[in-house]
Every structure is written in structure tokens, then in C-alpha cells.
Amino acid sequence: MRKQRTIKKEVILSGIGVHTGNRTEMKFIPAEPNAGISFVRTDLPGSPAVKAHISKVVGFMRGTTIGEGDVKVHTVEHVMAPLSSLGVTNVRIELDSNEPPVVDGSSVEFLAALRESGIVDQSEPAEVFELKEPIYETEGDMILVALPYDGFKISYTLSFSHPKLKAQYLSLDINEQSFAKEIAPSRTFCFYREVEVLMNQGLIKGGSLDNAVVIGDDAVFSKEELRFHDEFVRHKILDLVGDTYLLGLPVKAHIIAAKSGHAFNLRLTKKLYEAYLKSQSVHN
Incomplete structure (x- = not known):
């Protein structure tokens, strides 16, 4: 146990x-x-x-x-x-x-x-929530699906309409070793065209090339080489792992994501929590 x-x-x-x-x-x-x-x-x-x-x-x-x-x-x-x-x-x-x-x-x-x-x-x-039935969230071309799985796995497809950022896909069982080697080093990123907009929104006041990768129209700006050829999809998985852990306990599920961000991640986490509460009421 x-x-x-x-x-x-x-x-x-x-x-x-x-x-x-x-x-x-x-x-x-x-x-x-x-x-x-x-x-x-x-x-x-x-x-x-x-x-x-x-x-x-x-x-x-x-x-x-x-x-x-x-x-x-x-x-x-x-x-x-x-x-x-x-x-x-x-x-x-x-x-x-x-x-x-x-x-x-x-x-x-x-x-x-x-x-x-x-x-x-x-x-x-430790209480672990074992998902028994599929849960999904969709909006436009954004998709999140959680399936029953004996472990915690994330499969993520990232796709932007940008010449320097082709589609990236990664599927990984998340545990201490895989997270440390494959996910933890991936850095946050944004597009150069977003910088002024984000600043006007009062965001990224502490952002710099010391702590982010910036994707321009013709180049990728970074203080060092990209840590992975697909670093961006790996960071999306990092975000999804963190957002999912706001469930409040570990979960057994396979989460399949396409073009998801924080707002969408949290909608799925909320549904997972509702499923958890439902399972508790059944057991009680």
C-alpha cells in the first residue's frame, strides 16, 4: 500500500x-x-x-x-x-x-x-484516486481525455500555426525517474509577438531569457541551446502534471491532451475531482 x-x-x-x-x-x-x-x-x-x-x-x-x-x-x-x-x-x-x-x-x-x-x-x-470511467473536455481543436489506467500517463500533442514550431507529440508514464529526466528540465516559453501583450496585461515582469524561451518569427531565442528538440511539448506536460495535482491526491489515469493550456487543464482537473467525490459517495 x-x-x-x-x-x-x-x-x-x-x-x-x-x-x-x-x-x-x-x-x-x-x-x-x-x-x-x-x-x-x-x-x-x-x-x-x-x-x-x-x-x-x-x-x-x-x-x-x-x-x-x-x-x-x-x-x-x-x-x-x-x-x-x-x-x-x-x-x-x-x-x-x-x-x-x-x-x-x-x-x-x-x-x-x-x-x-x-x-x-x-x-x-496515501489515498489514490483510480479513475473508472472516461472523462473528457473539448472546445474547438482543444481536447483533453482522461482514461482508466494503472499508473499516471500523459500523451500530449502540441500544434501551433508557426514556421518555427511544428507539431510535437510525446507520450510518457510519469514517475520520479521519467519526470526528472524527460520533463523537469523543460522551460516555459512564449512567442515574441505575445511579449508586448503580456506586459500590457501586467504579466512577465520577471521574465527574461534567463528563465524562458522566446519564439520569434524566424528564430528561437534562448540563453542556451534547447534542452530537447521537442522542449515545448515537454513543458506543456510539466504544466499539465502540476495542474492535475491540484486534484489534492495522486490519480491513476491516462490523460490525452491536444493544444491544452492552464484553463483547459483545470477544467479537466475539476471534472476529475467531481468524479472522485462521486466515487466517495458510492463507497460510503
Whole structure:
């Protein structure tokens, strides 16, 4: 039987938030069994906590934002994805600002910090939602389907009408090893034509070639070579892993996605949560 998991010791990262541009110190802190995952705003009076859960999602403009009243934490998906891959179910994440550090635009440093801390099994069994019936979400040419599967697998097709970004496809069973090798290093990206629009929306204040890949009309701009020839579809899978873990527990399912982004990912996660609640009512 799978056990609940936390980390062995406190570990700290710091940097700027990609959208807010705010400098943040973030601490991963061990949590007791059944505590779940929470983000704690230590910069606010009373250090309010926001549970990492689909019911707390309050925004999805170029990233996933969770909140409780006026308390918000932006861009949580890059943190949630490595927690999912490691099977961490209980951890307290303290921030002294409103967004985790973007670091290099991937999840590599979050994963490394968590591994450095160490992952420990706890006494209580971990609840796992095993999907029994297909769930789907469609809109135009965007598709998300979740199928029963003995494990956690994502198959993603990315396609943009852009000369430098042909269709990319990847299908992968997600676990600690595959996530670390194939998904965690992939960086966030945007199109050059979007930069001014995003800035006008008050976003990407902390964005730069240090933490993102920018796709121009005739070239791809990056501080280093692309880490994979299909780095962009891999980052889409990273986002989907993180958004799905807002279900609040591990899930057994095969998720098939085409051209999905945060808003669409979260619609599927909400349906998965509804299916989970339905399964609980049947069992009870």
C-alpha cells in the first residue's frame, strides 16, 4: 500500500516571480500526515495559508493562481509538478511574496531541492484516486481525455500555426525517474509577438531569457541551446502534471491532451475531482 509522504528537512530557494517580478524566498517544510499541501504567505499578517486544491483556483492567465479571499499565490504549477512526481502528499510551502521563484523557467531546481531534503514515507496510507470511467473536455481543436489506467500517463500533442514550431507529440508514464529526466528540465516559453501583450496585461515582469524561451518569427531565442528538440511539448506536460495535482491526491489515469493550456487543464482537473467525490459517495 502506498504511504503518505513528506520531506525530511526544511529547504529554501529564492529568486523572482516570472509574472509579478517580486523577489521571493520559498521554504519547503515537512508536514504531518493528512496535512496536505499548502502555500503560506508569511509576508501577510497571520501568515494565511492557501490549500493547493482545485477548489482554490482563482486564475489561470498564463499560469495557475490559487487563493483564499484576498490572499493569492501565482504560478504554482511548476512547484506542484515535482511534488506530484515524488509522491509528496504533505508539505508546507512558505513564501514571503505572492509567487514562487521562476528560477530557470523549469522545475529542475524545485525537484533538486526536494530530493536534497529527502523524501520520507509516513505512517498513514496515501489515498489514490483510480479513475473508472472516461472523462473528457473539448472546445474547438482543444481536447483533453482522461482514461482508466494503472499508473499516471500523459500523451500530449502540441500544434501551433508557426514556421518555427511544428507539431510535437510525446507520450510518457510519469514517475520520479521519467519526470526528472524527460520533463523537469523543460522551460516555459512564449512567442515574441505575445511579449508586448503580456506586459500590457501586467504579466512577465520577471521574465527574461534567463528563465524562458522566446519564439520569434524566424528564430528561437534562448540563453542556451534547447534542452530537447521537442522542449515545448515537454513543458506543456510539466504544466499539465502540476495542474492535475491540484486534484489534492495522486490519480491513476491516462490523460490525452491536444493544444491544452492552464484553463483547459483545470477544467479537466475539476471534472476529475467531481468524479472522485462521486466515487466517495458510492463507497460510503
